[in-house]
Amino acid sequence: MTGAHLMASSLASLGAGQIAVRGPVTFATAGGLLESGKSLFAGQKAVTVDLREVTSVDSACLALLLEWLCQGRAQQCAVTFQGMPAKLLAIARLSGVEAILTDSYSPAGSAVSGA
Numbered sequence: 001m002t003g004a005h006l007m008a009s010s011l012a013s014l015g016a017g018q019i020a021v022r023g024p025v026t027f028a029t030a031g032g033l034l035e036s037g038k039s040l041f042a043g044q045k046a047v048t049v050d051l052r053e054v055t056s057v058d059s060a061c062l063a064l065l066l067e068w069l070c071q072g073r074a075q076q077c078a079v080t081f082q083g084m085p086a087k088l089l090a091i092a093r094l095s096g097v098e099a100i101l102t103d104s105y106s107p108a109g110s111a112v113s114g115a
Contacts, residue, residue: 011036017044022053030060041077052083062091080104
């Protein structure tokens with residue numbers, strides 16, 4: 001493993017429903033991010049997850065984002081993603097769920113752009 005793969009992943013609250021994901025989001029880290037993000041949507045009407053500082057992804061990243069969409073829906077919280085890495089979009093496209101990630105979830109039923 002290279003040093004990049006050993007780097008820890010983290011979630012950082014940027015305030016006002018803004019969350020930054022940093023580091024690799026892979027099979028090795030997605031479980032920890034899911035656990036640390038359990039309160040991500042608590043009390044929020046809308047959350048934007050910024051993925052610009054994600055350093056590597058695999059299909060576990062896709063699973064994590066889909067789970068966050070489910071959690072947001074369960075808590076009536078609009079969820080959007082921005083700065084998605086190209087590899088993640090390719091995995092989502094191959095899996096047939098790209099529109100789910102790019103349209104994200106709005107509790108009002110209208111699509112919210114994931115820029």
